[in-house]
Amino acid sequence: MNVADVLIVGAGPTGLALGIDLARRGVEALVAERGDGLFPGSRGKGIQPRTQEVFDDLGVLDAVRAAGGPYPARMFWKDGERLEEQQLFEEIPADEGTPYTEPLMVPQWRTQQVLHARLAELGGRVAFGQEVTGLAQDDEGVTVRFADGTARRARYVVAADGGRSVVRRALGVGMTGETVDPAPFLVADVRVRGLERDNWHTFAADDGTGLMLCPLPGTEDFQLAARVADGEQTDLSLDGLRGLVDRYTHLAAEDVTELHWASDFRPRAALADRFRVGRVLLAGDAAHVHSPAGGQGLNTSVQDAYNLGWKLGAVLRDGAPEALLGTYEEERRANAAAMLDLSTGVHRGEVRRGRATVQLGLGYRESSLSADARTAPAGLRAGDRAPDGTVAGVRLFDAFRGPHWTLLGASAPGVRSLPAAPDSYGRGVFLVRPDGYVGWAGDTAAGLDAYLARVGRR
Known part of the structure; x- marks a missing residue:
C-alpha cells in the first residue's frame, strides 16, 4: 500500500487550500473527495481581507478577484x-x-475552481468519488477505508469533510454548540x-x-x-x-x-471538543460550524489550512519536532471559538459588519509559539499579523510570499532577511512565520537561533 505524507479528506476551500500549501512545500498530499466533482453552489460567497492576504500568498488572489466583485x-x-x-x-x-480592506463576493463554486486549478498547477490532485467509511491509526500513520472497499495509508490525515464530518465521528470527537436561530x-x-x-x-x-x-x-x-x-x-x-x-x-x-x-x-454554532486526535487533525467545518451571517465560516476554515500547512511541512520536511503540531489546536481552536461568537452576534444583529468581521485583527499573542524578548515592546507584538510595508524598495507581502520564514532587522543563515522593519512595526528584530504572523521579536538577534531550532529551521 502506497503511503502519502498527508491525506486530506474533503475538497472544499479548506482541503484545497491546504493541498496548495503542502504542494508548494514538497509534501506529498492527496485530497480525497466523496463527490464526483467540486461543490456546485454559492454558499460561502464572502472572501474577507485577511483571506485575500492568504490567497495572495498562495498565488490565487488575482484569479479570485477576476471571478468576483465588491x-x-x-x-x-x-x-x-x-x-x-x-x-x-x-x-x-x-x-x-x-492593502485589502473590502470583502470580495465570489460564489463558493468559483473559489473552489480557482483553488483546484492552482493545486493542479503545483502537481497536486483530487481523487473524486472517494467516500471515507472509517479509519485506524497507529504510531506510524493512519489507514483510511473507503466505500469502494479500497484503503489508503498516510502519515497524517486532515479531516476537512464538513459539518457532518465522517472522520470526526469516527474519532469520537463531539461538538459543543447552540442553535443560533x-x-x-x-x-x-x-x-x-x-x-x-x-x-x-x-x-x-x-x-x-x-x-x-x-x-x-x-x-x-x-x-x-x-x-x-x-x-x-x-x-x-x-x-x-x-x-x-x-x-x-x-x-x-x-x-x-x-x-x-x-x-x-x-443556523447553528458549534465547536469540536478537540482539533487533533493522534495523527488526525480537524479543520474547517469539521471543526467549527458557523451561522453564515458575517461571512466567517469559509474564511476561518481557509485560515485553519494556512496555519496547519506550514506546521505539517515543518514536521515532514524540515525536521521540526512533532510537538509543533500541538500548537495547531492551541491557536486555531481559540480563534474559531471567537469567530463563532462573532458570527452569532452578526446573525442576531448585535455586531456590525466591518472591522470586527474582516479578520485583520486576529492573532496569536497568547500562543506558546509567540515569543517577544524585547525589554520594552511597543507597537507590533509577537503573535500579531505582520502588516505590509516597504523595506529597501521591497514590498513586504512580496517578500513574505512563499513557504519560508522572513527576518526583518537582522540576518540569519537559511532565512530570507531584510535589513530593517518598517517604522509601523516599532523597534526591534522581527521573525515572520510562513503564515504571516510575527513568531519571535527581540531587541537584537540574541535568542533567535533557539527559536528557529524549535520550529525546525536549525
Whole structure:
C-alpha cells in the first residue's frame, strides 16, 4: 500500500487550500473527495481581507478577484416599493500595512475552481468519488477505508469533510454548540428576470420571515436566501422557490426561470471538543460550524489550512519536532471559538459588519509559539499579523510570499532577511512565520537561533 505524507479528506476551500500549501512545500498530499466533482453552489460567497492576504500568498488572489466583485448595497423593499439603500459594511480605509480592506463576493463554486486549478498547477490532485467509511491509526500513520472497499495509508490525515464530518465521528470527537436561530433557512442559486443587479434585494415580512436575492458577480445568477416560519416545511424544488418569490416579492413566480443548486439548514454554532486526535487533525467545518451571517465560516476554515500547512511541512520536511503540531489546536481552536461568537452576534444583529468581521485583527499573542524578548515592546507584538510595508524598495507581502520564514532587522543563515522593519512595526528584530504572523521579536538577534531550532529551521 502506497503511503502519502498527508491525506486530506474533503475538497472544499479548506482541503484545497491546504493541498496548495503542502504542494508548494514538497509534501506529498492527496485530497480525497466523496463527490464526483467540486461543490456546485454559492454558499460561502464572502472572501474577507485577511483571506485575500492568504490567497495572495498562495498565488490565487488575482484569479479570485477576476471571478468576483465588491458587495452591492442592500436595497430594502416593501409592497413593491423601494424603501432605502444601505451599505452592508463599515468603510475601512486602506493603508500601506493593510492593502485589502473590502470583502470580495465570489460564489463558493468559483473559489473552489480557482483553488483546484492552482493545486493542479503545483502537481497536486483530487481523487473524486472517494467516500471515507472509517479509519485506524497507529504510531506510524493512519489507514483510511473507503466505500469502494479500497484503503489508503498516510502519515497524517486532515479531516476537512464538513459539518457532518465522517472522520470526526469516527474519532469520537463531539461538538459543543447552540442553535443560533430556530427558524428554517434555505439558500439557492437561481436565474431571475425583472430584477436589476446593482443591489442585494431584501424583502422582509412583518413576522420576521423574508427573502433576499443577491446578484452573484461573474454569473447571471442570484443567490436566493430565505428565512421561513418555524415549523414550515422547506421545498427546494423550482416550484417551491417560485412560491417563496411570489409570496415575498413583487416578482411573479415565473420570473424565477432556472434553479442550479439549493440547500436548507437551521443556523447553528458549534465547536469540536478537540482539533487533533493522534495523527488526525480537524479543520474547517469539521471543526467549527458557523451561522453564515458575517461571512466567517469559509474564511476561518481557509485560515485553519494556512496555519496547519506550514506546521505539517515543518514536521515532514524540515525536521521540526512533532510537538509543533500541538500548537495547531492551541491557536486555531481559540480563534474559531471567537469567530463563532462573532458570527452569532452578526446573525442576531448585535455586531456590525466591518472591522470586527474582516479578520485583520486576529492573532496569536497568547500562543506558546509567540515569543517577544524585547525589554520594552511597543507597537507590533509577537503573535500579531505582520502588516505590509516597504523595506529597501521591497514590498513586504512580496517578500513574505512563499513557504519560508522572513527576518526583518537582522540576518540569519537559511532565512530570507531584510535589513530593517518598517517604522509601523516599532523597534526591534522581527521573525515572520510562513503564515504571516510575527513568531519571535527581540531587541537584537540574541535568542533567535533557539527559536528557529524549535520550529525546525536549525
